[in-house]
Amino acid sequence: MFRLDNKVAIVTGGASGIGLAISRLFAQQGAIVHIFEMNVDLAERETDLINANGGEAYFHQVDVSKQKDVKRMVDKIAKENTIDILVNNAGIAHVGTVETTIEEDFERVFNVNVKGTYNCLQAVIPYLKDKGGVILNVASIAATVGIPDRFAYSMSKGAVYTMTLQVAKDYLKHNIRCNSISPARVHTPFVDGFLKKTYPGKEKEMFDKLSKTQPIGRMAKPEEIGALAVYLCSDAAGFITGCDYLIDGGFVKLNN
Template identity: 55%
Template sequence: MFSLHGKTAVITGGGSGIGEAIVRAFARQGATVEILDLDEAAASRVAEAVIQEGGQAGSSSCDISDAASTAQVIQGVAARWGRVDILVNNAGIAHVGNVLTTAEADLDRIYRVNVKGVANCLKPAVEIMAKQGGGVILNMASIAGQMGIGDRFAYSMSKGAVLAMTYSVAQDYMKQGIRCNAICPGRIHTPFVDGFIAKNYPDRQAEMFEKLSKTQPIGRMGTPEEVAAAAVFLCSDEASFITGVAYPVDGGTLYLR
């Protein structure tokens, strides 16, 4: 079950964190993975690791905020591997601040990557999938787009937009055989979390890690591998009856807190 053999998957932001975990999980399930990342060295490192483990992988430097170059990269992946069966829109950036402390430049930066960047990847991928007879798209949203979280004004806005795009694509391209879903993670233990704690609480890192962990009803943060496992399922044929869904991987935060 959950085999991805014969599938070609494009994964943005696959050079670290949740994206890297998804790359490795997809490769283990037999997919050919193409890593798109602004950090070319990170993307190449992950691709080489996949190849050394016996998988098939490639990497491309890509600034998803640039529509023309993003389309060129994704079209190049289709030409190189023959098709694009799966797109995982994982790349994104964070911002801490409320409506009063979020500057216009912050809002523009978040929009450019988290909203426009997702749209820039969706367009060429949908064009390719519609021509080839179908495919699967998985967008990385967040529970921040579904509930109130303190000091996440711009970030929550962007993830709400990701959910809206997910529903729109699922509705518009169902008859073309394209499924589109979103994963909504809660707090996941990634290098970003460690960096946030180190920067803002340098003298209380262990205390704050425990405090943030316990904000999830399940009592801990999630792991990138747990998000990746959900991604494997949603992109597999076993999930062929699932589309237009916001799938929480959040330790019960959304419904049980």
């Protein structure tokens, strides 16, 4: 159950945080993983580790915000393999209200989180139409509930969520399933870097404080998000499309 044997999967932002957990677990479950990543050193190291542990992974330096770059790489992979799975995970965060979000930051978040998802969808879907496939978008609880000081980020994840619904609707007849997952706080290197930069000397205190904002009392582990991704992209989830899955420690429904 939940095997992905010989499935060819593209995972954007697949060398760190949630994306890395997805890449590792996909490979463990038998998928052939193509990682799209900008950080060359990190991606090469993590790809080598996956292969050393018996998986099969390949690294491609791709800026998902550049449509020509995405299409060129997807076309190259498709010439050699049948693409089965796309995971749109690449994304960046931003802290600020509408007043404190400058135009350059708004556009940067939009270009990676929204346009990047669109670019990958547009490039991959033509290769899925004839035989079906699975698309999984990484949204966020910020897509559906208000989070303080997350104006641009929430905008972008709301777009990811609604793109999920639209793709699921438009490609039902092509046997393409499209779902999204919406995590709350996940303990990734980004969180550690944010705390170190914003609260120097108080990292542990603030980590504990942020953890307790989740009703379950802790942040999620990247591997927990990855496990849900494995299920949704496996044949065991063949009756699921057009859904967003909260994986939030009770944040949305129980935080009152």
